[in-house]
Amino acid sequence: INAEYMGNQYLATYFEPTAARFVFPCWDEPTFRASFELSVVVPRHLVALSNSDPVATIVDPSPTTPCFSTGRLTLGCVDQFVPSAALQFVRFGLTPKMATYLVALVVGPFHHLEAHSAATCVRVHVPISHDVSEAQYVLELAIAAIQFWAHFFDFPYPLPKLDIVGVPNLDALGMETAGCHLFDLPYLAVTPTTPLPTRQRIARLVGHEVSHQWFGNIVSLQWWSHLWLKEGMARYLEFLFVEHVHPEWHYSMFLLGSIIHTALLKDMQSNTHPVERAVAHPRKIASMFDTICYEKGAAILHMALSHLGPHAARDTLRLFVHQHQYANVAGEQLWEAVQQWEPGLTPVRMQEWVLGTGHPLVEVSVHEDAGAWVYTLTQRSLLGGETASLCIPMHIWSCTVDGLQISVSPIIITGPTFTYTAPSDLVLMFNHSHAAACRVAYTPTLWQRLWSIYPHLPFSNRFALALNLEALCFHAKAECATALTPFLKYCELARCETDPLLWECLCRCLQKLLVLTVMDPHVKRWLRHIYGCQKERLTALTEEAAVEMEAGLPSDVQKTIMTHLVYSDDTQVVGWLVGQKDPLHANVTVLSPTLQASMLACTTAEAESSLLTAMHDLKHSDAAVLLSVLQATHLTRHNLSHCVDLLCMTYPAHTAHASVPTLFLNKPLCNAIFDRCESQTDPRPVCWVYWMCLQSAHCADAEIHTRLARTAALLYGQPLAAQHMSTLHPKNNRHDECINELAAHVS
Secondary structure (H helix, E strand, C coil): CEEEEEEEEEEEEEHHHHHHHHCCCCCCCCCCECCCCEEEEEECCEEEEEHHHEEEEEECCCCCCEEEEEEECCCCCHHHCCCCCCCEEECCCCCCCCCHCCEEEECCCEEEEEEEEECCCEEEECCCCCCCHHHHHHHHHHHHHHHHHHHHHCCCCCCCEEEEEEECCCCCCECCCCCCEEEEEHHCCCCCCCCCCHHEEEHHHHHHHCCCCCCCCCCEEHHHHHHHHHHHHHHHHHHHHHHHHHHHCCCCCHHHHHHHHHHHHHHHCCCCCCCCCCCCHHHHHHHCHHHHHHHHHHHHCCCHHHCCHHHHHHHHHHHHHHHCCCCCCCCHHHHHHHHHHCCCHHHHHHHHCCCCCCEEEEEEEEEEEECCEEEEEEEEEECCEEEECCEEEEEEEEEECCCCEEEEEEECCCCHHHHHHHHCCCEECCCCHHHHCCCCCCCCHHHHHHHHHHCCHHHHHHHHHHHHHHHHHHHHCCCCCCCCHHHHHHHHHCCCCCHHHHHHHHHHHHHHHHHHCCHHHHHHHHHHCCHHHHHHHHHHHCCHHHHHHHCCCCHHHHHHHHHHHCCCCHHHHHHHHHCCCCCCCCCHCCCCCHHHHHHHHHCCCHHHHHHHHHHHHHCCCHHHHHHEEEEEHCCHHHHHHHHHHHHHHCCCCHHHHHHHHHHHHCCCHHHHHHHHHCCCCCCCCCCHHHHHHHHHHHHHHHHHHHHHHHHHHHHCCCCHHHHCCCCCCCCCCCHHHHHHHHHHHHH
């Protein structure tokens, strides 16, 4: 990396996976380890950092081969030295044996903070143009991470120092080069005004990269096909660290919502792939660093290790690190360590998870036998629908109807069908806390029994139910026929919940429901009921209090709730929003981020025209405001033209697709885009037609669908247009199903 930043030049090596071979001759594979002793010639005013500390610094050398040409830093050889007033020679100490991709060299004008953890010196370096005091939080996290992982693995940090360096324009969030970690520069600065989600992401990043010193550096990979063992493990471990340093965040729920759920949604798509894949050429290695490797790898590890319990899981990883220190491993060796604690989790069974694609849906049915209830669990793949027979370790949460007797029992599902017997007076929920990497569907009778004890469910299970129903209702290709009614019932039970993670999930689901039903009157009436408790919380707040509430309910969730209520014809919310602030404020960008989109939706057509003009003059690019413009129902023809201009100005083509499902709700605006494209006077809206074609499955309006096909044929030609519009599923046909279910449920 050779970057200009704030008038200064920075050089850094980033060799993972196979770039070291372009700098020095080497066996550039993870199985080959060597000790490195680097020397570098740099300008005297710059700082040079590497895997080890400098052992010698000589001022005024000059290399035989110039290290600097045309004013830019380059790598060169260090041979003979002739005095020069501008340069210094730095020799670094000998490193432990390590893979070539872990070699680090960073040069630039840095200053740093420093502290010590036992015998380890920890420093955080930032460019001199940055306030070094803002790196204090990262320094404290780094010290905590070294101490936590040394205790967790019962294996001390093996190096005398750890430098964390903020590198401008780094192509990744971080890189775990031994003793000298590289971080993307924005992730080193924390101020009193830094939002909580940013602090949480930084804490995760520090925990992730420092854990690599044990899982990745001390214990390394046999080959890049086993990348999940390093990156999936670090993704799983980072949540243990954050839960340790900030227990008040209850961050284990983020593992469930942002990692496991994300991995399983990705794994339901047709372009999914195995976690562990053969890599036959260095050019293919970079494609391994993706969601399946990180998130699904973490989900599989969480499933196996959580089944063991926290202490057994820790002891398993301790033993694994001690047995394989400074060696190279494959996935089978980790499963052998797991099997020592749980004989049922054999390497052969667990490797099926990392070598296969997709994950199972476990369908639960029940029948009575001799006064007991016999539960039958049947597996089928959510990817293709065929029968599955994976080994699924999970826990069963059970309680009596009165909630007085609660227990958690481990089971291991083997084979396509599995039976479990329990007393008839117990209510069972399978896959406690969604720890297993699968989805669960129940018969209507069992759903009703779950709803009867909803208040007694721990939050982890209430949240798991929401994620499970989101996947079954809105993502599964072979939709579960009985999932929509349970989802509607769940929303009614959860309407007074206050947890932000749960409401983020519900808002995603309800937005998809709106797209499917095109704001049917049944939907509007039902939404006003569902959002009732949250409406009371939000409308009772002043704008200042709403900002303070961000830690409890994020601004995007508040905006979504208010916007849904506006389009559900909630007159109370409309009146309240209009009275909050003058929508024609000269500087539209100062509107509250929490409320601005909903307020815009409440304005008159004339006020909207003035506001759109102000947005255009200011080159406003706030996605939340523009999204409400897309949803507005009172656009005049003049304002439609304004909206098309704004769409072309603020949304580059690669981000347009996220708003297309909402765009389909607004027929006048869709037609305005088609008119502009068909007139061939403005090429800018063409990208929107392209994204509308790719997402035509979300269009429930037959007229828009027909008009889109006609416009696409004019722009691309009939064969290419047909190809674009068939890349996803056929035109959505769930509209009638959703309307009928809602009508029956509301009545």
